[in-house]
Amino acid sequence: MRTGNEPVNARSALRLRFWLSMWGLLWAVFGTTVFSLLGSPGWATACGVLFLIVMVDLTVVLHHIHQGPHWQPGRSIPPYEPDHGGRRR
Template sequence: MRTGSEPTTARSPLRLRFWLTVWGLIWAAAGTAAFTLAGRPGWAAACGALMLIVTADLAMVLRHIHQGPHYQPGPDIPPYEPDHGGRRPRPGQ
């Protein structure tokens, strides 16, 4: 259940995701190079496409890291109803 305090209490493994993305980028680049040298253009294109997806993900992760812990959702995100201990509030309360 969401409490409405997520921006101040939530933690995200962005640094882990950053390093996993870097690892994936290295493997996708190596795969593209290896399949190109081996004369497998289909596999090289697949690795190249994967490399583009991983690069876009890396850019998004870096953007979120640079926003820092003070990120707040935009005005289009409504506030959350506070947690009432697992009970729904009665009408009129």
């Protein structure tokens, strides 16, 4: 159901973001290790920075998942009603 307020009350697919973060985390660790062993400090640093970014995203996603249904609504929770800025229609 589209209500016109999607940017304000958008829901995120947190489980999908979690698994994509895990996939990125594995590749970042792999890249950092391989490039360090091959003697490519620039690429190893880039993968290390990517590792840090993925860790921050993973932390935020896990925090939102643990906050409960407000951030991770199930199928039984209907879409939020639009916020009319304190006005009632």
